[in-house]
Amino acid sequence: MIKSFIFFQKQFEIKTPFAFSNLVLEVISSALAETLMKYEKAVSPRFKRKLAAALSLSALSLAAAAQESPLPESNFKLSGFATLGLTYNDNSDKGAITNFSQKNPANKGWSGNLDTVGGLQMEWRPAVNTSLVVQGVARAGNDFDPELRMGYLRQQFENDLAIRLGRIRNPLYQDSDVTEIGYAYLMVRPPLPLYGIANNINSVDGADVQWRHAIGNIAFLVQAYMGQSDYKHRFYNLTPVSEADAKLRGMSGLSFSASLPNVTARFSRTWVDSYTLRSSEISQLNSGLSQLAGGVRALAGFLPGASEKAAQIESFTNPYDNRPIYTSLGFDASIGQWRLLGEWTVFDSRSSMVGKYNGSQLTLGRSFGDWTPYISYARQKRSSTSVDTSAFSATGLSPALDGNLANMQAALNQAAQYSDLSMRSVSVGVRYDLRDGMALKAQYDRIQSPNGNVPGYFAISRLPAESTVNLFTLALDVIF
Numbered sequence: 306m307i308k309s310f311i312f313f314q315k316q317f318e319i320k321t322p323f324a325f326s327n328l329v330l331e332v333i334s335s336a337l338a339e340t341l342m343k344y345e346k347a348v349s350p351r352f353k354r355k356l357a358a359a360l361s362l363s364a365l366s367l368a369a370a371a372q373e374s375p376l377p378e379s380n381f382k383l384s385g386f387a388t389l390g391l392t393y394n395d396n397s398d399k400g401a402i403t404n405f406s407q408k409n410p411a412n413k414g415w416s417g418n419l420d421t422v423g424g425l426q427m428e429w430r431p432a433v434n435t436s437l438v439v440q441g442v443a444r445a446g447n448d449f450d451p452e453l454r455m456g457y458l459r460q461q462f463e464n465d466l467a468i469r470l471g472r473i474r475n476p477l478y479q480d481s482d483v484t485e486i487g488y489a490y491l492m493v494r495p496p497l498p499l500y501g502i503a504n505n506i507n508s509v510d511g512a513d514v515q516w517r518h519a520i521g522n523i524a525f526l527v528q529a530y531m532g533q534s535d536y537k538h539r540f541y542n543l544t545p546v547s548e549a550d551a552k553l554r555g556m557s558g559l560s561f562s563a564s565l566p567n568v569t570a571r572f573s574r575t576w577v578d579s580y581t582l583r584s585s586e587i588s589q590l591n592s593g594l595s596q597l598a599g600g601v602r603a604l605a606g607f608l609p610g611a612s613e614k615a616a617q618i619e620s621f622t623n624p625y626d627n628r629p630i631y632t633s634l635g636f637d638a639s640i641g642q643w644r645l646l647g648e649w650t651v652f653d654s655r656s657s658m659v660g661k662y663n664g665s666q667l668t669l670g671r672s673f674g675d676w677t678p679y680i681s682y683a684r685q686k687r688s689s690t691s692v693d694t695s696a697f698s699a700t701g702l703s704p705a706l707d708g709n710l711a712n713m714q715a716a717l718n719q720a721a722q723y724s725d726l727s728m729r730s731v732s733v734g735v736r737y738d739l740r741d742g743m744a745l746k747a748q749y750d751r752i753q754s755p756n757g758n759v760p761g762y763f764a765i766s767r768l769p770a771e772s773t774v775n776l777f778t779l780a781l782d783v784i785f
Contacts, residue, residue, distance in 0.1 A: 380430040388487040390420030390780035398770035399763035403484075403494070404504035406536045407446040410764035411776075420494060420780055421445035422485050424454070434461040442485055454485075454508055467515045476513070476530055476560055477503040479571050479635030479648045487782035491644065491670050491736060493748040496683030498728050499664045501762035502652050503631065506534050509556060524564040531557040538582055541764040542723050549584035549625075553577050558631075568638040575631040580654075582625040590716070591622050597697075597713060600706045608700055617696035621717060624692075625724075627656035644670040644677070658721055661689040670736075677736040684729040685762070692721040722768060728754045728761035734778075742784045750776040 392411050394401055400410025401419050411419040424442040431437070440455035457471030474482045481503050483489040494500075511532015518525050538551040555578025562571035598615040605611040635648035650664040662685055670679035697714035699707040734748030754761035757769035 382428040383425070384428075384785065385423070385425045386486045386488060386782075386784045387423040388420050388485075388780055388782050389417070390487070390493065390778055391415055391417055392419045392776055392778040394774065394776055396771050396774040398767070399760070399765050399774050400541070401497070401774065401776060402501075402762070402764050403446070403497070404501065404507075404536075405538050406505065407444075407539070407764070408448060409446045410541070411446075412764075418446040419776075420487065420778065422487075423449075424485065426455070434463075435459070436461075444485075452507070465517045467517075468512065469515070470512045472508050472510050473513060473530070473532075475503065475506040475509055475534070476528060476558065476573060477506065477575050477631045478573070478633040478650060479637075486784070487746075487780060488742065488744055488784045491646065491668065491677065491679055492681060492732065492734060493746050493778050493780045496666045496668075496681060496730055496732065497750075497752065497762055498683045498685040498730050499648065499650060499666045502662070502664075502685070502726065503650075505536060505538070505551070506553065507536065509534050511556065522566055526560075526562045526564075528560045529558070530560075539764075540584075540586070542760075542766055542768075543586065544766070547584055547586055549582040549587060552579070552581050552583075554579040554581075567640060568636060570636040571633070573631075573633045577629050577631075580627050580629055581623065583623075587623060587625070590624070593709075593713060594618055594622055597706070597709060600703070600709070601700065604700060604702055604706075607702055614696055618713075620696075621694075624658045624717065624720060625656075627654035627659045629654045629656075629659075642672045644668075644672070644679075657689070657692045658717075659724055660687045660691075662686065662726065663688050675738045677738075679732075679734055679736065681732040682730070683732075685726060686729075687725055687727045691725075692717065694718055694721075719768075722758060723760055723765075725759045726762050727759055728752055744782045746778070746780045746782065748776075748778045748780070750774075750778070752776065 392401065393415050394411050394413050397413040400412045402410045403419065407418070409416075409418045411417075422442055422444045424440060426438065426440040429437045436459045438455055438457055438459060439453070441451050442454050443449040443451050453472060455472055455474055457469045457473055459467060459469045461467045476482065478495075478500060480490060480495050481500070484495050484500060484504060487493065509530065509532040511530065513528055513530035513532075516525075516527045533556055534553045536551050538549045540547045540549065556575065558573060558575035560571060560573035562569060598618045601608070601611050601615040601618065608614070630651075630653045632651040632653075633648060634650075636646070638645045646666075646668040648664075648666050650662075652662045652664070654660060664683070664685040666681065666683035668679060668681035670677045694714045694717050697710045697717070699710060701707070730750055730752040732748055732750045734746060737745045739745055752761070752774045754772045757772050759772070760768060760770065763774065
């Protein structure tokens with residue numbers, strides 16, 4: 306499969322002195338310590354104990370390996386990937402984005418902001434079973450600012466077991482680990498209706514345990530992971546565009562995959578204890594809710610159920626906070642010249658404001674030599690009901706208070722409206738493999754939200770808006 310070798314196409318042989326090994330180990334330890342200090346107040350004592358134990362185990366294993374194991378002949382590998390993509394968007398209301406942290410959407414006209422990306426990865430092996438991996442990327446949609454996607458220490462044990470400590474790519478969905486590596490994917494990009502939600506979480510800071518085992522011609526991989534993640538969530542409907550600090554704490558998950566010669570299937574589920582959004586605008590909203598609740602309580606002697614009504618109003622404090630569960634079941638099958646990919650996902654935020662979504666996608670391709678035309682259908686649909694704001698109904702006792710309640714109700718209803726990510730897409734395209742490590746793609750996407758009042762997964766400044774977006778993309782993908 307393409308994924309198995311995309312990072313290791315070019316190798317450089319470097320004889321690394323043991324003194325340099327010690328220096329790198331010192332840098333690794335400092336970086337891990339800095340990460341722990343950064344999140345010391347945010348993580349639970351239980352998580353600290355688990356991570357400390359894992360770090361100690363890895364440190365002991367690394368020290369033993371460095372002293373007892375001979376260095377491999379080639380202990381340094383450098384690889385990279387890049388996509389040069391140009392996308393035409395025909396919709397002036399909706400900018401195409403891969404995630405809600407993207408600074409520059411692909412707005413109407415031609416743009417390279419959606420898919421253009423470059424990345425470099427370094428792997429250094431101070432001992433036979435120990436490696437340090439660092440990967441950085443730069444995206445056109447984020448002004449080519451460098452971003453660290455991976456930075457972890459990996460220790461392999463003899464019983465098919467490996468531990469990684471540090472920053473890993475998010476393992477939420479079937480292809481989350483290669484969403485930025487265009488060459489590894491049949492299409493230009495994984496379907497936006499499905500992967501937009503998962504793409505917000507580029508990386509996870511923590512640890513994972515991987516167990517690989519083969520039975521006959523079936524290769525199994527079990528992965529357990531835990532950690533946390535931060536990113537900047539952009540509200541494109543505000544003028545100027547506002548950023549909120551998004552923090553995911555207490556992430557834990559399990560994935561199971563089985564690979565046969567022609568089929569790979571994967572199941573995963575990820576739980577998040579706390580997903581918070583904080584910004585000055587949200588703080589102002591919280592202050593307004595507190596004042597309204599106080600005003601309602603002041604009417605306790607005249608308004609039946611005033612305390613309950615005030616409590617319901619206060620329940621909207623930090624309205625975007627949630628405790629999501631991500632579930633994915635996918636497969637990738639090759640039968641002769643045909644290739645079929647499919648995935649089913651559930652995103653359950655356990656929040657009435659954010660909602661619950663069911664997603665699915667199916668992609669079919671057929672190879673003719675170096676040419677592979679394909680067609681794909683994807684859908685993301687909100688299955689939960691919209692938020693109930695009846696707590697903000699008028700009291701009938703204070704015109705001023707009732708006016709403020711109405712304004713807050715309208716603001717929350719609008720926030721809920723902008724939170725609806727429902728949409729579907731039909732994509733057709735062709736991939737031409739120019740040579741090993743290089744592919745040219747052309748793709749047309751027709752993406753629709755249910756109506757003009759549903760934004761879908763786009764950068765949108767106002768509602769209602771045109772519900773249909775047509776994208777045409779030309780992309781050159783390379784790995785090296």
